[in-house]
Amino acid sequence: MKNKKLLIAILGLGLATTLTNCQNTTASQGNDGDTENKTANEHLTMAVLYQQQAAEYRALCYQAFNIAQMRVEESTKMLGGMKPKAVIMDIDETVLDNSPYEAKCILDSVSYPTAWDKWMYKADAKPVPGALAFVKFVEEMGMQVYYVSNRKDKYRKETLQNLKDMKFPFASDDHLLLKTDQSSKRERWDQVLQKNMVILMIGDNLNDFSEVFEKKTVDGRFEVTDSLKSEFGKRFIVLPNAMYGEWENAFYEYDFSKTPAEKKSLRHQHLIGF
Ligand SMILES: [Mg+2]
Incomplete structure (x- = not known):
């Protein structure tokens, strides 16, 4: 009951904030062929390889969806009321795997948004491991x-x-709520909540769970995450995504006009050595 109240409180905050499109996070934009752009995506290589070639990535996805399935099973014992029970899921790196787009960017020395349209219109992203069986x-x-x-x-x-x-x-x-004018998902969650009892939210980005995470600093994101730690694995199920996300945007202070060199410098500034 306490968790239910907390979730209602989280879902009910209704803060009017905006955030960037998740794919903006690889955004070293432009492809004029200069040396800087040719190396702008090299730092993504290990992240993309981890998603495509590490069995550990696959295991983490299975782990997330196994827990999600347990939560769904448990929810059958809950009193449902009049509304049907529902799960809210993000798509990119939660249901569909966009790592081929990221890999292509590295191989062709280009960055988002170059070729993103082409990838979208191809409509050939494969399921994230475990996602299809879960749905x-x-x-x-x-x-x-x-x-x-x-x-x-x-x-x-x-x-x-x-x-x-x-x-x-x-x-x-009627089951697909995409971005129109607002990046914040608050209004779209509310649409779902009007007719459903949401038992679970699944995503790879903390902004997939609550607007309280939006536009926070790196430390601010840690603080909110710590304050909600009991929700992870319960109401919130997190998928791994080391390729992009608000975690990276926070380094850049959500400023997508920064050059590849500035971004590289900020990434290095956030490394913790000894
Ligand atoms: Mg996503």
Whole structure:
């Protein structure tokens, strides 16, 4: 009951803040072929390899969805009230794996947003390990899944097609809430909450769980995370993503006009040595 009250409090804060599109995080923009841009993405190599080639990454995803499944099973014992039970899921690096786009950027020495359209219109992202089985399980349990993503709404058709091709249930307009004018997911969560009892939120970015994480400094993000530590593995299920995220944007103070050299300098400034 205490956790339920906390979740309601978190979901009910309604702070009017905005944040950047999740994909902005790789944003060393432009591709004019100079030396700086050619090396701008090299720091991503290990992160992309970890997602594509480390069995540990796969194990972490399975671990997250195993816990999520246990929570769904437990929720069947909860009194549901009149509203159907539902799970809110992010898409990128939660349901669909965009690491081929990141890999292509490294190989071609380009950065987001170059070729992002091409990747979206290809509509061929593969499922994150464990995600498909989990969504099917939720469907079998008679509950709903809503995909709340900061993909732009102009990619709606391709996103639905990609989800359908990968056999994801709930690949329909009424279960897909993409970004229109606001990056904050607050209003879209509220839309889901009006008609559903949300039992679980799943994402790779802390902004997938509550707006209290938005636009915080690195230390601020740690503080909020510590204050909500009992929620992780309960109401909030986190997927790994070392390629991009608000964790990186915080280094840059959410300023995407910074040059690749400035970003590199800020990354180094945040290293803790001995
Ligand atoms: Mg994501």
